[in-house]
Amino acid sequence: xxxxxxxxxxxxxxxxxxxxxxxxxxxxxxxxxxxxxxxxxxxxxxxxxxxxxxxxxxxxxxxxxxxxxxxxxxxxxxxxxxxxxxxxxxxxxxxxxxxxxxxxxxxxxxxxxxxxxxxxxxxxxxxxxxxxxxxxxxxxxxxxxxxxxxxxxxxxxxxxxxxxxxxxxxxxxxxxxxxxxxxxxxxxxxxxxxxxxxxxxxxxxxxxxxxxxxxxxxxxxxxxxxxxxxxxxxxxxxxxxxxxxxxxxxxxxxxxxxxxxxxxxxxxxxxxxxxxxxxxxxxxxxxxxxxxxxxxxxxxxxxxxxxxxxxxxxxxxxxxxxxxxxxxxxxxxxxxxxxxxxxxxxxxxxxxxxxxxxxxxxxxxxxxxxxxxxxxxxxxxxxxxxxxxxxxxxxxxxxxxxxxxxxxxxxxxxxxxxxxxxxxxxxxxxxxxxxxxxxxxxxxxxxxxxxxxxxxxxxxxxxxxxxxxxxxxxxxxxxxxxxxxxxxxxxxxxxxxxxxxxxxxxxxxxxxxxxxxxxxxxxxxxxxxxxxxxxxxxxxxxxxxxxxxxxxxxxxxxxxxxxxxxxxxxxxxxxxxxxxxxxxxxxxxxxxxxxxxxxxxxxxxxxxxxxxxxxxxxxxxxxxxxxxxxxxxxxxxxxxxxxxxxxxxxxxxxxxxxxxxxxxxxxxxxxxxxxxxxxxxxxxxxxxxxxxxxxxxxxxxxxxxxxxxxxxxxxxxxxxxxxxxxxxxxxxxxxxxxxxxxxxxxxxxxxxxxxxxxxxxxxxxxxxxxxxxxxxxxxxxxxxxxxxxxxxxxxxxxxxxxxxxxxxxxxxxxxxxxxxxxxxxxxxxxxxxxxxxxxxxxxxxxxxxxx
Numbered sequence: 001x002x003x004x005x006x007x008x009x010x011x012x013x014x015x016x017x018x019x020x021x022x023x024x025x026x027x028x029x030x031x032x033x034x035x036x037x038x039x040x041x042x043x044x045x046x047x048x049x050x051x052x053x054x055x056x057x058x059x060x061x062x063x064x065x066x067x068x069x070x071x072x073x074x075x076x077x078x079x080x081x082x083x084x085x086x087x088x089x090x091x092x093x094x095x096x097x098x099x100x101x102x103x104x105x106x107x108x109x110x111x112x113x114x115x116x117x118x119x120x121x122x123x124x125x126x127x128x129x130x131x132x133x134x135x136x137x138x139x140x141x142x143x144x145x146x147x148x149x150x151x152x153x154x155x156x157x158x159x160x161x162x163x164x165x166x167x168x169x170x171x172x173x174x175x176x177x178x179x180x181x182x183x184x185x186x187x188x189x190x191x192x193x194x195x196x197x198x199x200x201x202x203x204x205x206x207x208x209x210x211x212x213x214x215x216x217x218x219x220x221x222x223x224x225x226x227x228x229x230x231x232x233x234x235x236x237x238x239x240x241x242x243x244x245x246x247x248x249x250x251x252x253x254x255x256x257x258x259x260x261x262x263x264x265x266x267x268x269x270x271x272x273x274x275x276x277x278x279x280x281x282x283x284x285x286x287x288x289x290x291x292x293x294x295x296x297x298x299x300x301x302x303x304x305x306x307x308x309x310x311x312x313x314x315x316x317x318x319x320x321x322x323x324x325x326x327x328x329x330x331x332x333x334x335x336x337x338x339x340x341x342x343x344x345x346x347x348x349x350x351x352x353x354x355x356x357x358x359x360x361x362x363x364x365x366x367x368x369x370x371x372x373x374x375x376x377x378x379x380x381x382x383x384x385x386x387x388x389x390x391x392x393x394x395x396x397x398x399x400x401x402x403x404x405x406x407x408x409x410x411x412x413x414x415x416x417x418x419x420x421x422x423x424x425x426x427x428x429x430x431x432x433x434x435x436x437x438x439x440x441x442x443x444x445x446x447x448x449x450x451x452x453x454x455x456x457x458x459x460x461x462x463x464x465x466x467x468x469x470x471x472x473x474x475x476x477x478x479x480x481x482x483x484x485x486x487x488x489x490x491x492x493x494x495x496x497x498x499x500x501x502x503x504x505x506x507x508x509x510x511x512x513x514x515x516x517x518x519x520x521x522x523x524x525x526x527x528x529x530x531x532x533x534x535x536x537x538x539x540x541x542x543x544x545x546x547x548x549x550x551x552x553x554x555x556x557x558x559x560x561x562x563x564x565x566x567x568x569x570x571x572x573x574x575x576x577x578x579x580x581x582x583x584x585x586x587x588x589x590x591x592x593x594x595x596x597x598x599x600x601x602x603x604x605x606x607x608x609x610x611x612x613x614x615x616x617x618x619x620x621x622x623x624x625x626x627x628x629x630x631x632x633x634x635x636x637x638x639x640x641x642x643x644x645x646x647x648x649x650x651x652x653x654x655x656x657x658x659x660x661x662x663x664x665x666x667x668x669x670x671x672x673x674x675x676x677x678x679x680x681x682x683x684x685x686x687x688x689x690x691x692x693x694x695x696x697x698x699x700x701x702x703x704x705x706x707x708x709x710x711x712x713x714x715x716x717x718x719x720x721x722x723x724x725x726x727x728x729x730x731x732x733x734x735x736x737x738x739x740x741x742x743x744x745x746x747x748x749x750x751x752x753x754x755x756x757x758x759x760x761x762x763x764x765x766x767x768x769x770x771x772x773x774x775x776x777x778x779x780x781x782x783x784x785x786x787x788x789x790x791x792x793x794x795x796x797x798x799x800x801x802x803x804x805x806x807x808x809x810x811x812x813x814x815x816x817x818x819x820x821x822x823x824x825x826x827x828x829x830x831x832x833x834x835x836x837x838x839x840x841x842x843x844x845x846x847x848x849x850x851x
Contacts, residue, residue: 027058027143030135038132039338041325042173045075045166051135052080052162059142061085062153069223072204075166077223082141082158084150087114094157095231101363102232102309102370103446104407115359116233118159118310119348120301123210125168126200126321127241129337133344134162134239140349149349152356159231165202165209165220172200172321184325186334188244192324198619200321205631206623207833210238214299214454214472215834216405217627228305229407234362235272235355236310238301239344241320244327244335247286248343249293249316250276253302257295258459260378260449261306264365268311268358275354279346297469298453299834307450309369311362315347370446377443379452381422381484384475385413385432386439388496390581391549391763392480394517396439397579398836399478406454409445411491413438421483422457424475425765427794432483440491457484458795469771471747471796472834476767479837503572507557508584510596511571512543515551515761518632518836521843523578524553525635528606530570533559536848538600538757541593543585551760551848554596556588559603602851607654607684609635609846614642616666621659621688624830628842632833642666650678655846658691660828667694676700680818684850692824693774702782702815703824706775706805746770746796750786750811750827757848758785758814758823761840767794768811768827769835775809776826786812812841814849821850 031037033051056065062082069077081091090111097113099105119137121130141149141158163169172195180192187193198206203218212221242249252269273289280287293314295303306312319327319340327335355362372378388396403410413434421432434440443451453459454474475482503511513523515536527534535554540547560567575582588596595601609629613622629637640648645666650656656675667675679685687695696703750766752759759766766786778784788809813824823845829838 027139028054029139037338038136039325039336039341042128042176042337043132043135044173045131045163045170048131048135048162049076049078052078052138055138055142056080059144061088062142062144063138064088064091066227068227069219071165071167072219073167073170075170077164077166077220078162079227080138080160080162082138082153082160083114083156084153087153087157091157098232098366099230101367103374104232113363114155114157115235115355115362116157116159116231117235117237117352117355118161118228118231118233118305119237119239119351120161120164121239121344122162122169123164123238123301124201124208124240124320125165125170125203126172126195127239127317127319128169128172128200128321129241129317129319129340130239130344131163131169132337133341133348134160136341136345137348138162141352149352152352154356155359156352156356158352159233161224164224167204168200168202168209175200176324180324184337186326186328188322188328190324193322193327195321197615197617198622202619202623205627206619207627208620210240210301211297211299211832212834213301213304214406215832216402217833222405225405228308232308233305233310234366235351236301236305236312237348237351238312238314239348240314240316241323241340242316242318244319244323245329246316246318247288248280248318248347249288249291249314250347251313252290253314254291254294258298258303258307258453260453261295262369264369265306265311268362269313271358272311272313272351272354275350276347279350280343283346285343296459298450298472307453308447309366309449313351315344317343369449373446373448374444377445377448377452379443379456381452381456381486382443383485383487383489384441384451384455385421385434385483385485385489386441386475387481387483388435388437388439389481390514391516393581394519394579395478395480395836398518399474399480400439402474402478403441406447406450408441408447408451410439410441411493412436412496413440413489414492414494417489419485419487419489421485424457424473424482424484424794427457430483432485434483434489437496440489442488442491444488455484469746469769469796471769471794473747473795476747476769476794477835477837479762479767479840503582503584505584505586507568509557509587510585511555511575512548512583512585513553513555513575513580514549515553516840517761518839518843519578519580520553520761521840521847522633523574523580524604524843524847525633526574526578527555527571528604529634530574532563532567532570532574534604535559535596535601536604536757536760536851537594538602539594541590543590543593545591546583548593549761550755551757551844554601556596604847604851605654607846608652609637609655609657610640610648610650610653611637611657612642612645612659612661612666613639614645614666616642616663617659617661618690620832621661621828624828624833625657625659625688625842627833628830628839632839633843646671646674650674650683651681653683655684655686657846658685658687658694660689660691663691663694672698676817679820679822682819684821684823686823686825686845688825689772689828690774692776692826695822695824696776700817701822702779703810703813704777704779706777706809747794748788748806748811749792749794751789751792752812753783753785756783756785756814757851758783758812758841758844760844760848766812766841767837768829769831769838770806770811770827771831773805774826775805775811776813776824778808778810779813779815782813782815784810784813786810823849 064081066079067076097109121134251273302312302314423430537552695701696705815822829841
C-alpha cells in the first residue's frame, strides 16, 4: 500500500513537473511572439500593447496590467506591475503601506515592505529604443526560469510604463517604416535618418512630455501622475536617447543639483551608477556620467520624482530619431538598434538589482525623507500666503486645482494677522497683513520639498551651466499677489463659503462679468459658441458703488433679442459652468465712466482664427497655441500649412497667428505683401517671439530690434584697450563665457499700459518668463503696451551681458496698420502651457485688441 502511495506521489510530481515545463515553454519570448528578433524592425505601439497583455494572461501570478488612460489620439496607456508570487496578491496593501510611510495616508504599516521601482520608457516618441528594450525586460521579469530576477523581486515591486508617449512613437515608427531601406541603410545621409516636420519627439499637441512632469498640462501627464502619486516609488528611472554619435549616459547626474536634493539622494546616484558601470565595463561598452544632464529644473522625469522622495535618474542611449535600424558613426562603427536595445535592457536590470539589494536602506530613507518634510521642512520660508480678492478668484481656483493634482495640502486663514514676509511683487521683505480666507500653503506637510521647489522666490543655482529654465515660482506663474513667510502659520481646511448669487433681478438690463483670468476667456468663448452677443468696456466705470475695470464683459438684452427668454438661463448656466461671478444691472447708466451705449463699449466680434504650422514653424510653439484653443478654451482654430499658405484666401479669416519659427521661405516678399494688405483691410496679425523678430525692420512694420549687440561691441573694445590680455581666452571656459549672453527662463516684471486692451485684466504689471535676450526697441509709431525698464528683473539666471540688453526693451506691442492690427509678443505667454499668468494675455490679443 505504501509503495502504491509512493508511486502515486511520484507520478503526481512528474505530472506537475511536465505541466510546469509546458507552461514555461508556452511563455513566448518577444521574438517568438512578434515573429522577428528585437532590433530587426521597429515594433508598433499596438504590438507592444499586445505583448504586455499576453504576458499578463500567461503569468497572472507574476504580472498585472492596468490601462490607466488613453492618449489624445485614443491609444491606451499601460502600467505593468511585476512582483513575486508572495507580493503580487498584496499589491494594494503594499501601496497603502507606502503612502502611510510618506504620511499621505493614515494608519500603521502592515507586513514587510518591499522597495518600489518605477521605470518609464519612450516619453520622447522618436527615442524609440526603450519601448523595444522593455519587452525583453518584461520577459526577463516574468520568465519562471530566471532565478536572478526571481530573487530581486523578493524585495522589489516593479512598475513599468512601456510607452509614455504612444502618439509620438507611432508618428515616428510609421514614418520610418514608410521610408526605410530593407534592413536599414546605415549611411547617415539616407532618407530614413532625416525625420520630417514635426518629428516624433512630442505628443499629439507637440508638447515635450519630459518637460511636463511638474506642470501636467497634457492628458498623458495628468493620467500618469495621478497613478504615480498613488504609489510614490523609492526609485524612478527614465529611459531616453540622445544624438547617435554619443555612447551611453547614466547617473550620477551633472551639476547643478538643486539644493533640496538630500545627501542620501545624491549618494545613491553614485550607487546606482556603480551597478550600471559594472555591467557596462564587463561588456566593454562606452559610457559617461556627471555631464550635461543636471538635476535642477523641476519638471523632468528625474527631478520631479526626486522632489517627491525618490531617487530619480535619466538614462540616455546614443541614437534617437536619427539612428534608425543602423547608423554609421564618424568613428567608422555602425550603431544598430540591436546594440541600443541591449544597453537599455542591461541598464534596466542593473537598476532593479541595485533597488533590490538596497531595498531596506531605500525604504528607511524614504520614511525619513517624509518624516523630515512633516516635522523639519527645509528652506527659509515656512508658509506661503496668496491674497484672496475679487480679481484673484479665477487664478486662485486654477492654483488650487493644480495643488490638488500635486497632492499638496493647503488651507485658508481663519483670522486676520500680521507678519513679516517676502513680497513677490516688490522682491522685498515687508510687513504682511494676512486676511481671513487668504489661501495658505504650509511647509509642514508630506510634500513640503515639492512646495519649496515650486514656490520659493528664487532657487540657489550652484552652477550656471544648466539644461533648462531657472525660474518657475508659482506666484509669478499664476499671476497672484503672494508672500513667503519665515514663520509657521497654521490654517483651517474649511473652504470659504461661496458668495451668494448676487443676481436678484429676473430679467436684468445687462449682465456684467469681470475680466481677470483664463476662466473669463472660457466664459466668453462659450457664450460666443452659443451665439450670445457680448460687449466689452474699454474704460473703467462705477455702478451701484461698485468699481469695474477696463475689459469688463457686458451682456445686454439689447442685441440678444433673438434669444428671447433663453438668454438669462444660458448666461447664468455658462457663468456657473466656468466659475464666473455675474453682476446684474437694471440700467445702462453708470455713475462714472462710459454708459453701455457709449462708443467705448465695444461689441466683441466672434473672430475666425487661423494658425500657421508646418516646415519652418517651431512644433512646440505651434503646439502650445493649438492646445490653448482646442483643450483650454474650446475655441475653433483653422491650422494652415506653410507648404500651401500662398494659396490661402486670407479674407476668410479675421486673425492670423504666427508662432515662433523661421519664415523666410513662406513669407517671401510677395506673400508678406499679401499679408499686409489683409491687415490693412481689417485683419489682425499676431506674431510671437522669433516670428516678431522676422517682421522687425521690414517695410511697413514699426518693430525694430534693439541695438544691444553694438553696445556690447563697444564695451568689448573698451575692455580690450584697458586689458591687453583679455583676448587670451581659455578654451575650456567657452561654455561659461557663452552663458553670459543667455537668459535661462528668468522672470521679469513687465510694465503695462493698462489702458490698452492687450493689458486688460492685469493692472500695471505682468510677470513674463523671458527666455531670450533678443529684444526690441520702443516703437515710435504704435503702442508700447508692455516694456522692461531698468530694474525689472525678478528672479532666475540671466547672464551679465543679457541683463544689460534686457533694459528699456519692448516685450508687448500693438501697431495699427490700416483698419487692422499687428500684435508683437516678444515673450511667449503660453510657454509649455504652464505659465498660467500669460493665458489671459493671449486671450486679450485674440479677442479684445482691435475690436
